[in-house]
Amino acid sequence: MSSHSAVLRRADRPAHRAARGLTALAVVVSAAFAAGCAPQPEPSSSAAGPAAPGDACPKGELATETAGKLTVGTDKPAYAPWFKDDNPENGQGYESAVAYAVAEKLGYAKQDVVWRTVAFNNAFAPGQKKFDFDLSQISISESRKKAVDFSSGYYDVRQTVVALKNSKAAKATSVADLKGVKLGAQVGTTSLDVINEVIRPGERPAVYQKNDLAKAALKNGQVDAIVVDLPTAFYITGAEVPEATVVGQFEDTPGRAEQFGLVLDKGSALTGCVSGAVDALRKDGTLAQLEKQWLADAVDAPVLK
16 A cells, blocks of 8 residues: 555665565565565655654653544554554554554553554545554655655555466566556555556556455456555465566656655644654664564565666
């Protein structure tokens, strides 16, 4: 569920994961990964405003949705490798772990975190929010910033193509090779942007309300390939649709690195504090450690040009 524009190369996800094989992939995603992962770069200054000073962020006493609690939104289903067992509350999976790490930096214990189901597109639609922040693999973009605030980026994204092994798309080695195949992606995502703006296929892409529907369409042969972020691609091919393969990743366009950010209400008094927490987690190595633990290594995913 990403959302901005990653251009050829696996957007800004360092070609870190070295799990080419589906088996290695499934193992990596389901457990802590042994493969190393490239350190995350310093957060982009365009991702969010400056972090609030410490005295403006009293631990556990922020002006949250519910006093003394931190309300966190995410989509349903909450699927791996971002969450485990469709249960955000268990602290397992990259985004669940990040949410609790941010909460701890803000002074909220695990029992003080309240999860709320929020549809992907509703998370960044205009209007007052019923959460303190939301994380659902939502990419930071200028258009979205018109309706909501974003924290500093907590994950650097790359978009990839996943195709059935026996399809024409599986043989693609360049963007041009994908123009004549049937592609699909979730609505409102950067994945769909990549199809429309980078691949520009001859046939209109299939658009799905949920990533699960896109995966089902791929498995049933209704589309030849789908575009998703890289960790999701490796989980799909390793654990959900083993008859599919990761065809390749898209590279960045200079100055347009794609990042997932925590979504907050427009003008939220919490934005600076939440960004400060994310920045601290990046600086002390927590984000890198969680990425290594929960996300697959994909160094070998070829770049499509």
